[in-house]
Amino acid sequence: METLILLLALFVLALFLGVELITKVPPTLHTPLMSGTNAISGITLVGALLAAGADGSSLLVGALGFAAVTLATINVVGGYLVTNRMLAMFKRK
Amino acid sequence: MLDQANMQHWVSLAYLVAGVLFILGIKGLGKPKTAVRGNILSALGMLLAVVVTLLDVVNFELIIAGVAVGAIVGALMALRIQMTSIPQMVALLNGFGGAASLTIAAAEYYGKVEGDVGHIDGLVGQLTLTPGLFGAGFEGSVALLSIGLTVLIGAVTLTGSLIAFAKLQELLKGSFGLPGGPIGNGLLLLVGLAAVAALVVAPGNLAAMLVVIVAALVLGLFLVGPIGGADMPVVIALLNSYSGIAAALAGFILGNTVLIVAGSLVGTSGLILTQIMCVAMNRSLANVLFGKMAEGGETIDADEVYAGKVKSAQPEEIAMMLEMAKRVVIVPGYGMAMAQAQHAVRELMDAMEKRGVEVEFGIHPVAGRMPGHMNVLLAEAEVPYDKLVEMERINPTFEETDVVIVIGANDVTNPMARDAEGSPIYGMPILNVDKAKNVVVVKRSLSPGFAGLPNPLFAMDHTYMVYGDGKKAIIEMTSALNDA
Numbered sequence: 082m083e084t085l086i087l088l089l090a091l092f093v094l095a096l097f098l099g100v101e102l103i104t105k106v107p108p109t110l111h112t113p114l115m116s117g118t119n120a121i122s123g124i125t126l127v128g129a130l131l132a133a134g135a136d137g138s139s140l141l142v143g144a145l146g147f148a149a150v151t152l153a154t155i156n157v158v159g160g161y162l163v164t165n166r167m168l169a170m171f172k173r174k
Numbered sequence: 175m176l177d178q179a180n181m182q183h184w185v186s187l188a189y190l191v192a193g194v195l196f197i198l199g200i201k202g203l204g205k206p207k208t209a210v211r212g213n214i215l216s217a218l219g220m221l222l223a224v225v226v227t228l229l230d231v232v233n234f235e236l237i238i239a240g241v242a243v244g245a246i247v248g249a250l251m252a253l254r255i256q257m258t259s260i261p262q263m264v265a266l267l268n269g270f271g272g273a274a275s276l277t278i279a280a281a282e283y284y285g286k287v288e289g290d291v292g293h294i295d296g297l298v299g300q301l302t303l304t305p306g307l308f309g310a311g312f313e314g315s316v317a318l319l320s321i322g323l324t325v326l327i328g329a330v331t332l333t334g335s336l337i338a339f340a341k342l343q344e345l346l347k348g349s350f351g352l353p354g355g356p357i358g359n360g361l362l363l364l365v366g367l368a369a370v371a372a373l374v375v376a377p378g379n380l381a382a383m384l385v386v387i388v389a390a391l392v393l394g395l396f397l398v399g400p401i402g403g404a405d406m407p408v409v410i411a412l413l414n415s416y417s418g419i420a421a422a423l424a425g426f427i428l429g430n431t432v433l434i435v436a437g438s439l440v441g442t443s444g445l446i447l448t449q450i451m452c453v454a455m456n457r458s459l460a461n462v463l464f465g466k467m468a469e470g471g472e473t474i475d476a477d478e479v480y481a482g483k484v485k486s487a488q489p490e491e492i493a494m495m496l497e498m499a500k501r502v503v504i505v506p507g508y509g510m511a512m513a514q515a516q517h518a519v520r521e522l523m524d525a526m527e528k529r530g531v532e533v534e535f536g537i538h539p540v541a542g543r544m545p546g547h548m549n550v551l552l553a554e555a556e557v558p559y560d561k562l563v564e565m566e567r568i569n570p571t572f573e574e575t576d577v578v579i580v581i582g583a584n585d586v587t588n589p590m591a592r593d594a595e596g597s598p599i600y601g602m603p604i605l606n607v608d609k610a611k612n613v614v615v616v617k618r619s620l621s622p623g624f625a626g627l628p629n630p631l632f633a634m635d636h637t638y639m640v641y642g643d644g645k646k647a648i649i650e651m652t653s654a655l656n657d658a
Contacts, residue, residue, distance in 0.1 A: 082311065082312055082313065084313070084429060085312070085316055088425070088426060088429065088431070088434055091434050091435060092422060092425075092426075092434050092438055095422075095434065095435045095438035095439060096438045096441070099441070099442030099446075100442050100446065102201055102204075102439070103200070103439075103442055103443045103446045103447075104446060105201075105204045106200075106203050106204050107204070107205075107206075108450075108537065108539055108545070108546055108549070109206065109546060109549040109559055109562055109564075110204075110206060110209060110546060110549075111447060111450075111544075111545035111546030111549075112260060112264075112544055112546035112547055112549065113203065113209060113213070113546070114200075114203050114443060114447070114545075114546070115264050115410070115414055115443075115444075115447065115544065115545065115546075116260070116263075116264055117199070117200070117203060117212075117213055117216065118414065118418065118439065118443045118444070119264060119267045119268065119271060119414065119417070119440075120216070120217070120220070121196050121199070121200075121216060121220070121436050121439065121440055122271045122417045122418050122421045122437065122440040123220065123271065124196075124223060124436040124437065125271065125274040125275050125420075125424055125433065125437075126220075126223075126224055127223050127224065127227045127430060127432060127433060128275075128278040128282075128425075128427075128430060128433060129240070129274060129277070129278055130224065130227045130228060130231055130237055131227065131230065131231070131428065132278050132281040132285065133233070133236040133237050133240060133281075134228075134230070134231030134232060134233050134234065134237055135232070135233065136232045136233055138281075138285055138288070139284075139288050139293060139294075141288075141294070142284050143236055145277045145278075145284065146236055146240075146281050147236045147239060147240045148240075148277045149240075149274050149277040149281060150236065150237055150239075150240025150241060150244065151240040151241075151244040151247075152244065152270040152271075152273045152277065153244070153270075153274040154240060154241050154243075154244025154245055155244045155247050155251070155267070155270050156248070156267055156270050157220055157248065158244060158248030158249050159247070159248030159249070159251045159252045160248075160252075161213065161216070161217045161252075162249055162252035162253060163251070163252035163255060163260070163263060165210065165213055165214075166252065166253070167257070167260070167550050168206075168209045168213055169210060170550070170553040170554050170556075171206045171209065171553045171559045172553070172556070172558055172559065173206070173558050173559060173560055174558040174560065174561075
């Protein structure tokens with residue numbers, strides 16, 4: 082119960098922090114913001130690793146874990162790389 | 175050696191550091207100058223989170239295979255994608271993010287079930303399980319609820335994003351939806367939520383899990399099916415938000431702090447962008463999701479607006495006009511991306527600047543197919559980002575602007591949004607290009623934009639239409655200007 086309330090507090094505070102952070106991002110950077118946050122949402126890789134790395138799982142669970150790792154890795158690698166590629170193009174005169 | 179409990183503390187602290195790095199990363203995205211560094215900080219946070227998680231892992235085969243496949247696919251996508259197609263890639267990544275959360279939640283559910291009963295014979299059936307399997311007391315029910323909701327949102331994000339991708343890639347043309355529109359979708363959502371509730375009450379109800387998955391997958395299809403065209407930026411931003419929320423919910427299943435923090439940051443980011451897009455179109459989110467463009471209002475006859483009043487000009491004539499100008503503003507829209515004209519536009523800018531003309535770009539928030547799309551395209555064409563001016567800042571300058579060149583944009587310049595009360599787009603903030611001394615519109619024909627309305631701008635006395643392919647027209651203007 083206590084852990085749950087802690088997690089909930091974390092969640093709510095992170096939402097407020099998110100609002101503060103995101104509203105400061107200028108429209109020019111909204112596309113990299115989206116692909117960059119996309120990469121961050123690949124943090125599900127952490128959960129995927131735990132699911133795929135568990136000992137002695139069945140075929141079903143193993144397949145789900147493998148799918149989760151693959152999908153989350155695409156998000157992480159694809160997201161960060163494409164964001165970096167875009168941001169490198171933003172130059173001042 | 176560290177014992178297990180001690181180890182767990184260090185892992186948790188590392189997650190905290192990762193969370194801080196994500197926050198610093200997003201903060202870095204607040205300025206073009208610090209953005210690259212921000213993105214790298216955020217990537218370091220990811221690396222840290224992944225490495226400490228691996229300390230907990232016993233079986234590496236599936237992980238190595240999954241990471242290898244994912245890294246290759248992700249890298250190929252990221253390095254080969256054209257900037258005009260970035261919206262498609264982001265849509266696809268949103269979908270994969272949703273799918274990752276979906277599969278994690280499903281793996282967690284089936285893993286726990288199997289851990290208890292040995293093995294499952296099929297995906298339907300009633301096993302005797304208690305919520306206690308998923309956590310002590312109340313926490314078990316919350317974990318189950320989180321599993322159900324993660325599956326629901328993850329699945330909606332997956333299929334919704336695939337439809338968005340197919341539409342942006344023009345694999346799927348036209349719209350489809352359930353009969354009853356929002357009512358049909360609402361019923362599907364209710365079925366999904368009821369199945370989640372059934373799962374929380376009776377965790378052994380395998381059929382309930384299957385119903386959640388199927389209902390949510392179908393709901394995603396029909397949620398995005400009716401939406402298209404200029405409404406795409408809203409959809410992509412919203413799906414971005416969903417993928418974050420799904421990740422945060424997955425954090426509640428696993429009791430994992432870094433998932434919760436990162437997921438909620440992404441969730442709010444998508445929501446804020448959604449809201450910005452809706453405000454920029456003067457429409458509510460419900461209207462974008464369920465409505466077509468506002469119906470009613472008097473129908474305006476295009477012939478009446480245009481008859482005898484539209485002037486066309488050749489690129490060479492426009493070049494003469496540009497030669498005399500002191501200040502020119504270029505207003506790009508999705509048509510510029512379609513015509514791949516961004517490099518040609520940059521060359522025109524160079525030619526004008528060489529002659530001492532002040533050139534800026536006026537960017538409407540919903541220009542393109544995702545938030546900030548025009549800026550990325552122009553940055554790719556090496557237009558300096560300080561020349562890309564947002565709507566609020568460029569609007570007061572139009573009165574001192576000699577020539578505005580509108581290329582591939584329509585509705586966002588329609589003065590009816592400002593002047594014609596009762597028009598379907600009335601109230602939508604627009605770029606006031608009609609206030610400039612001369613307006614040049616580069617466009618294939620007089621066909622209406624997404625709103626389906628004629629644009630009185632085209633019929634104004636100081637407006638000149640340049641018909642034809644945008645890229646070709648701009649190149650001709652540039653060479654005429656260089657020869658002059």
